[in-house]
Amino acid sequence: MFLYADHALLDGGFAPRVRIAISDGNIAGVTEDAAPQPGDEHVPGLLLPGMPDLHSHAFQRAFAGLSEFDGGGGDFWSWRDCMYRTAARITPETCAAITAWLGKELLKGGYTSLAEFHYLHHRPDGTHYEPSTTMARAIAGGAGQAGIALTLLVGIYEAGGFDGAPLIGGQNRFCNKAADGVAMAGALRADGFSTGLALHSLRAVPPASLRQAVAAFAGAGPIHVHVAEQRAEVEASIAALGAPPVAWLLDNADIDASWCLVHATHATDPEIAAAARTGAVIGLCPTTEADLGDGIFDLPSLLAASGHFGIGSDSNVALDAFAELRLLEYSQRLRREKRNISAAGDGHTGRALWQAACRGGARACGRAAGRIAAGLCADLVVIEPTPESEGRSPDFSLDAAIFADPRSAARHVMAGGVWLVRDGVHRNEVAIDAAYRRALRTIST
Numbered sequence: 438m439f440l441y442a443d444h445a446l447l448d449g450g451f452a453p454r455v456r457i458a459i460s461d462g463n464i465a466g467v468t469e470d471a472a473p474q475p476g477d478e479h480v481p482g483l484l485l486p487g488m489p490d491l492h493s494h495a496f497q498r499a500f501a502g503l504s505e506f507d508g509g510g511g512d513f514w515s516w517r518d519c520m521y522r523t524a525a526r527i528t529p530e531t532c533a534a535i536t537a538w539l540g541k542e543l544l545k546g547g548y549t550s551l552a553e554f555h556y557l558h559h560r561p562d563g564t565h566y567e568p569s570t571t572m573a574r575a576i577a578g579g580a581g582q583a584g585i586a587l588t589l590l591v592g593i594y595e596a597g598g599f600d601g602a603p604l605i606g607g608q609n610r611f612c613n614k615a616a617d618g619v620a621m622a623g624a625l626r627a628d629g630f631s632t633g634l635a636l637h638s639l640r641a642v643p644p645a646s647l648r649q650a651v652a653a654f655a656g657a658g659p660i661h662v663h664v665a666e667q668r669a670e671v672e673a674s675i676a677a678l679g680a681p682p683v684a685w686l687l688d689n690a691d692i693d694a695s696w697c698l699v700h701a702t703h704a705t706d707p708e709i710a711a712a713a714r715t716g717a718v719i720g721l722c723p724t725t726e727a728d729l730g731d732g733i734f735d736l737p738s739l740l741a742a743s744g745h746f747g748i749g750s751d752s753n754v755a756l757d758a759f760a761e762l763r764l765l766e767y768s769q770r771l772r773r774e775k776r777n778i779s780a781a782g783d784g785h786t787g788r789a790l791w792q793a794a795c796r797g798g799a800r801a802c803g804r805a806a807g808r809i810a811a812g813l814c815a816d817l818v819v820i821e822p823t824p825e826s827e828g829r830s831p832d833f834s835l836d837a838a839i840f841a842d843p844r845s846a847a848r849h850v851m852a853g854g855v856w857l858v859r860d861g862v863h864r865n866e867v868a869i870d871a872a873y874r875r876a877l878r879t880i881s882t
């Protein structure tokens with residue numbers, strides 16, 4: 438299969454007349470300034486690498502928009518109580534339906550792969566399904582229906598706080614010891630799934646367990662951890678461990694390029710610079726972080742340190758990669774009272790955001806993707822120029838897709854060499870929608 442793109446975003450920027458060979462789901466070759474050949478599929482508009490979604494909890498979509506009232510949680514911690522109530526009602530069947538719908542909508546929003554930070558492992562009373570990977574396999578089944586590439590990050594969750602408090606109520610479903618989590622990831626990997634490790638947080642994974650899990654898993658895939666999302670968590674970490682979460686991890690775990698530090702909202706400049714030197718990816722989830730009143734990550738500090746970042750849909754209230762990048766940039770502008778911050782004084786903001794988030798996201802997903810280059814997965818998104826950017830250089834069209842259109846800009850989307858979205862419609866739209874609505878009716882009792 439050959440694609441012929443009028444313009445494609447390659448490593449050095451937009452290139453005209455690009456011919457792309459695709460074989461077995463991968464990009465087999467890229468030729469710039471090429472002539473079209475008979476049989477080539479013409480791609481009008483602009484071809485971009487697909488965006489990885491590096492952080493999601495699929496089941497949380499089931500209460501999207503349902504916590505925006507007095508009883509819906511006045512801060513992160515009371516919002517978490519709402520989330521626990523939803524988590525208690527999820528079954529493997531409903532989780533599969535939710536994930537299928539989520540994957541479909543993420544594809545329509547320009548995402549082509551998904552790292553699911555999975556901690557909803559067990560039955561509501563904490564007993565294990567048979568096998569214990571049943572829920573993980575349900576998530577994989579849902580992602581497969583949508584066609585979105587999945588990295589299953591298997592959660593470790595042992596304690597209810599830095600003091601080692603026992604898990605209570607809704608947390609019992611999440612309980613997963615270090616050895617169990619590593620074994621589950623190994624079983625899933627043996628069955629062909631792409632896996633990683635999800636250390637829930639320093640408050641839920643005691644230091645000894647964290648070291649045990651990392652030592653047993655290291656080298657087998659990406660390792661993700663929630664860090665410094667809330668000021669109260671940072672203060673508790675200092676009280677219990679003698680350091681804020683990011684600094685503690687840097688001193689006590691072998692952080693390297695396989696790690697993804699999710700949120701890092703309240704990381705300090707020195708922590709950000711030190712994290713950047715490790716090659717770890719900072720996982721930013723601007724919409725969820727805004728929704729939960731987390732705060733604003735200091736992106737300019739990370740860029741100044743040549744650090745890596747990607748974006749995640751997290752609680753899944755927003756499912757559009759273009760909108761997520763817009764909020765990321767806008768939150769920095771509001772804080773700094775300046776414009777075009779992510780471009781860091783060099784080129785177009787849209788391209789800087791898209792390329793950086795694609796590369797960081799692919800690394801965090803453990804997927805050979807994130808660029809249009811030979812040997813990488815054929816994960817591709819097509820956008821069309823807005824009327825305002827028509828006739829200008831392609832960089833203006835990508836800027837406009839992010840900053841000038843409130844609706845999704847993704848027109849056609851391919852993941853793993855398969856066109857899944859055409860003209861904004863997913864190929865399995867109707868059946869997935871129907872199953873999702875049925876699932877929601879069983880959850881909202």
Ligand SMILES: [Zn+2]
Nearest residue numbers: 494554663751
């Ligand atoms: Zn999360």
